Amino acid sequence: MTKILLVPGHGQGDPGASGGGYNEAATMRQLVSKIKQLIPDKVDSYNQTKDCYQQNGLASTKYQNVIEFHMDGAANLNACGGHVIIAKGFSADSLDVRLKEVIGSTIGIWTGTPSGFSMRNDLQNLNVAAQRGIAYRLLELGFITNEADRNKTIGNMESLAKALAEAISGGAVSQTKPIVTDKKVTVAAHASHWSSSSKGVKIAEWVKGKTFTYRQERPTKQSFSNCEYLLYNQEKPIGWVLSQDCVGGFGSELVAKENVPNPSSSLKIGAKVTLIKAVDYQGVPLATQGIYEVMEIKGNRVVIGKNGQVTAAVNTINLKQA
Known part of the structure; x- marks a missing residue:
């Protein structure tokens, strides 16, 4: 089986839609990472520090099969459900159908697309893929502005990733495990306490401003953060830190600085x-x-x-x- 390219939407400065303290770019990257961990021999991930749309990455990709991941957003907070977008003039293939069935069983189908499919010709990545003969589909995995959809997509990300991985691979896969990474974050000067996952204890002064490796990350809804990281110092875990307490992390700009009175x-x-x-x-x-x-x-x-x-x-x- 030729590997399928998984493309998380937005990123590279564009957070996409947001709701409930989450944004589209970060959550879709977490989901793609989980799927890739489950079926690494069947999929690759587009560079998660980049935005495929901004780079027009499909114009030069070597992959002939692509899945792009998004969540919808709407001013109407009752809007809910997901669907699969494919190029107008094309027919859904077996993979498209399996992915649509996962959306229907885990999130529900958006009323705007009763069939679960939307045929379009007004999206850059979709049009580029169609012109190059690439099998492409874009998944809208519910509305991030709808609390129930957030619970289904983000709150149940482990089971959703497993269901999507099985749809992609066409067979059963083992249960997902925590994401293991060798990435790094710098603890911000304004950080005061560890995440509640580390009992919310006070962060020592020596930690602030220092860069640490984190080997696990997972979504959270604490304060302004959308995820938390397990930091390591000299191969030993020292605690879970919120994204808002990392330099450039999600929500960090909303945390009070020393020169902004509370x-x-x-x-x-x-x-x-x-x-x-x-x-x-x-x-x-x-x-x-x-x-x-x-x-x-x-x-x-x-x-x-x-x-x-x-x-x-x-x-x-x-x-x-x-």
Whole structure:
């Protein structure tokens, strides 16, 4: 069997759609890594530090069979379900059908594509593949903006990866194991505590600013983070650190820096505030900006609004008084 190329969508500065503290680029890279770990002799992964779309990578690829991975996003938070996109004028092959059946049984089919297939000719990678005679399909694995879909796709990523791996290989595969890597991250200066997976204990000062190898990563919904890493120092594990506490990690820009005062102790109901970044408590982008009024305070969760109407709940570290 000739290897199939797995392409995680977005990346290289483009996070894709986001919801519930997760983004498309990071979660699809985690999923692709899990699938590749299960069937390494049958698939290869596109360079996960790059974006195949930005690079127009399929124009020169040697692979003749490609699967691209995405999640949808929508302003309508009730939109849910997934589907398979293939080039208009082509027919679904047996692999396309198996992948559609996995989506139907694990996530559900989007009502916009009752058949589970969408025939299109307005996507760059799809068009390039069609012109070159490459068997290509793009999977939309639910809506990242829908909590139920996030639970099915991200919350059950191990079982989804296994089901997709079996659809790709055409046979049973062993249960997925934690991702093992030799990648590195640098612990940010603002980091204060390890992940709750390491009991949330305080991070020692000597750790901050230092680069460590991590050998496992897994998704999480803690604070602003979308994943956590198990760090090693001299071949010994020292703890799980959140992505927001790593330099350039997901959510790191939302964590309060030493020169940004945390207003939680001085905020009062009725106070006027602005957002440091237009995202809600879960990290989902907000459509409006400006001056808001504090309507409710519960710990680090603050409800803000305008003219008596609730706009969103946000984290105090993302607020400053107007």
